[in-house]
Amino acid sequence: MSLLEVKQVNFSYNSKNFFKGKVQTNNILNEISFVIEEGKCLGLIGTSGAGKSTLGKVILGIQRPQQGKVLFQGYDIYNLNKAIKQKIRRDLQVVFQDSNSAVNPRMTAEQIISEPLENFEKLSIGEKRRMVIELLERVGLSERDLKKYPHQFSGGQLQRINIARAIALQPKLIVLDESVSSLDMVTQSLILQLLSDLKDDFGLSYLFITHDIKAAFSISDQIGVLEKGELIELYDSKDQFFSSKHPIVKRLRESILAEHPRFRTISTKVNWV
Template sequence: MVEGRKSVDTQNLTNESPLLQVEELKTYYPIKKGIFSKTVGHVKAVDGVSFTINPGETLGLVGESGCGKSTIGKTLIGLESPTQGRIFFQGQKISEYSNSEMKSIRKDLQIIFQDPYSSLNPRKRVGDILGEALKVHKIVESGEINKQVDYLLDIVGLPKNYKSRYPHEFSGGQRQRVGIARALSLNPKLIICDEPVSALDVSIQAQILNLLKDLQKEFQLTYLFIAHGLGAVKYISNQIAVMYLGKIVEVANTEAIFKDPKHPYTKALLSAYPVPNPHMRTKERIVIQGDVPSPANPPNGCRFHTRCPIAKAICREQEPLLKGGEHMVACFAHD
């Protein structure tokens, strides 16, 4: 984030074309066996996912662990290669870019990882970690790097003298602030937040979420916020997409998801959402029976039918399409 960059009213940006557009994205991992490593199947981590994110907005991607959320984030920034589908960023089809071509847009597309400690080089001081990207991408002149590092630490709420410390000398929340500063260093337009608060204490989670919201407003940022906690997603997201076993089963604005969930899986997730006021705990808890099927051998038809309390015969035979306009749902009960 170059010092002196002025804030922009993001409300005027949502009428533009989407910043990110994903169409029928699939990311499969081969299953190999035998001495010749023959491919005998595939783990379908992401299996036909489509969504868009407009400039200045936040899309929350929520679901159980193993549903493919993080794989989507890694595929978007080139850490994983898509098996099929199209990814458009600022109108450019980046799903077919080579590594060198991805480097040209890496400044605009950044990620904040779940575990800040494992994503920071333990042998480098924080000042060197933040300065490295500035050098590689030539964001500022070499003589201005130290000043820019001070600025980055300041906007994420860390003292400037912390740049001489190593990652192990920070708390979890402070390390995540360093991770945010590193993502901001290249002036990105889209930041993928891959469960950025799930490894932190509850009180620290609130601080990091508030920081992300403040930075978004000040610097015209767009987020893909990946999480399994509905509280964090509700607080920071404009739109929410619910994933189950590699597919999106419901998409709507945040208010609609919480007030009028339509998919049985979404309803079950919301029934487990803690309500702080005991007088408002009137809804019956929906307990999903059974285990999540293997993404290497997903069930035919609707992937949720093996655990769905309202499954019909058609659910076992045909796969429901995601449809419905502003509130989209993949469920035959809402056809």
């Protein structure tokens, strides 16, 4: 049984044209289908407005699709009883792009990481503190950071806090929604390596939503290309992606920049992370 199965998902919303007095239907996702197996990462690439984040919200149960199903561990996430819904919430976590807006600025790192533990575990104060320290250390921080507030961390450090919170319950799947795109290249590389290590150590599965092709290939086992709400193609290797003749994929390849600004002419020959 696949961990996550998205079956022919369609999502749209209505907007009113005030000049013409008509309601228009905007199709965001069209017949989206794919599978993520346990311990695997699907990288979902697309330009702004392709529908990537909307798809992430559909999978997380935030936006209900008009048609289609999202099956997680065999359960339809939009048709669950209370007990199964609690299990799904535990096993399905998310790390968003904006690390600042994802946390309460009045909470310490200890309180932020403790949230899921308090919601799902029955731990003593000492046990909870030990777990939080272990999680901090696992993401490259330390016990000295327990009492710090979000404004006292850099963007990369705060994203590590968000990752620590996401893995606190050892979930089955984490949706990473542009989770490294706002970071500088050095920090991005470190976070990607951290995510890769955690994937191996905990057997995690990821849906890695990004517009960054290099970042996607550094962590993903399979790549999907989303364009105007449609899943264009799925690739099992870098070679498949670079040999594809699909015009959308060719345009994405041509958008890759060389590492050094001096060599930033359009090129498909790059050094991968």
